[in-house]
Amino acid sequence: MITNSRFFNRSELVGLISLVLLLVVILPLTLDIFRLNLVAKYLTYAFVAIGLVLCWGYGGILSLGQGVFFGLGGYAMAMFLKLEASSAANTKIQSTPGIPDFMDWNQLTQLPFFWKPFHSLPFTFLAIVLAPAFFSFIIGAAMFKRRVGGVYFAIITQAIAAILTILIVGQQGYTGGINGITDLRTLLDWDIRTDHAKYVLYFVEVAFLFGAVVVAQFIRLTKLGRILVAMREQEDRVRFSGYSVANFKIFAFCAAAVFAAIGGAMFTLNVGFMSPSFVGIVPSIEMVIYTAVGGRLSIFGAVYGTLLVNFAKTSLSETFPQLWLFGLGALFIAVVLAFPSGLAGIWADNIQPRIDRLFASRGEKSGNGLIADGAPAE
């Protein structure tokens, strides 16, 4: 009777194991720390992509403003790190020592009130989760209770991303402006700039990523996951089955926002700065493209899609810097037209049946050949 008796079914298990092998064994062994740090940067977007699988793939809510939440998480982390880097000893040449350097350059003479709580790491962690949850709740409640959805919702989220970017850039003294918050040094006196720290942070991030995968999978398998699918198809039927559709949409949107914010915080830790160029419209849309390429109904697909597009972006933009954006646009159009279920769809249609045959004929031996090339899985 029960269709999903196991937490991960076989094809998901293949996806999970190959992803673990890829991220925990293969990449750290084959890449130097510079490249591995790039992978860490890509994976921060995978958090956003996993959130979009729930919100967009399952719930049908297209948000073109996930950069906002990525930014909220990233800035919260950056504010803590910046305050730690701006100790009185480090900033004694400033006219006001003890405040972040960009504030000093902008003639601020004391720390703004909303920066003060970020001296505390527990508060920062809370803020990383609660600030985006609260902000997305406000946006979600304002939109979904009024039955704003579809394209209109997407446009509004995009507008919010634009507004937040303008705000950050404009309020230079409080936010670091267009440069963002840079020159981050230590986390509780532990230098995050060394190669060793980068390795540690990479593995911390991978652990969090698998945590996110498990949480997303849990949500997907509960009745709430099925209601999201139901809502995407027949909103009225869900409403007239006794559910408050708006509340479920708010939940999906908030969950995606929190995932994105954790990714943002990881970005700050791994990359060492945060700036408005990860908040605005363009990064927000790119994050949707990662999800679309990976397959918007597949949690693992989202991770593989993010990695693949970013590898392509790095290698293409190193060789043809002018052509990259056209390439990205073409990729998105190609995916939407030819492979609406993304990599995960290609996997499910072409590769999965062969593995099933392999399993059927050879018993439970292995699926080793699939792993090395970052095989997308459902």
Add this chain to the structure above:
Amino acid sequence: MLIGHQPKDFLLAVSGLTVSFDGFKAVNDLSFYVEENEIRVIIGPNGAGKTTVLDLICGKTRATSGSIQFRGKELTKLKENEIVKAGVGRKFQTPSVFEDLTVFENLEISFPRGRTVFGSLTFQRDTTVTGRVEEVAEMIFLKDRLQTSAAELSHGQKQWLEIGMLLIQNPDLLMLDEPVAGMSVSERAKTAELLNRIIKDRSVLVIEHDMKFVEDIAHKVTVLHQGQILSEGTMERVKNDPKVIEVYLGH
């Protein structure tokens, strides 16, 4: 007419209900009453406002004025999901089932438990749920299709599935919008049989064009015309009403 009765005797009391869309009154000062365990059929020509009446009762459309009392509760002030919780179930004209989900999952979603966000996160598929789902699936002739995705069902089976989804809600008032439209003759007979079985212990409000089907099931018929009641009573009486023959049955 029934006006003047105590509304509390009725399961559903609609009085003075009006809705106007940009000045056009789709439903105009409509009053009618449905008793416990009554099967009421609403008939009328196209554009008479039949579907709008159901939309108003279930909260899909907001009334301009008038009141809808259900067991003493004023439905015009409640949200759609609150109206469902009060005990009103609604089936739409075109079968609206969740095609990406299985028959089992479709029925399970309609099971009246865990309807809040956190309730649905902690919802457990226990034996009460599976038992009830299987029981309803048997009633709607889909017992051996429980693991089929709803997209693969025929039109008639989708209609049954949606009726099943309402049954599992166990509403006191069941509203069906053209339940046999587009069905084959044999499906139609099965649906009539199904409806006759599920109407026990509840009231049913049906919109239907198929006069033979109406005759089979109706206790009482309300004829709507231009948003107002043209005639009301037993099928026999309505059929012989000259006004009804002129605007509706005569064609």
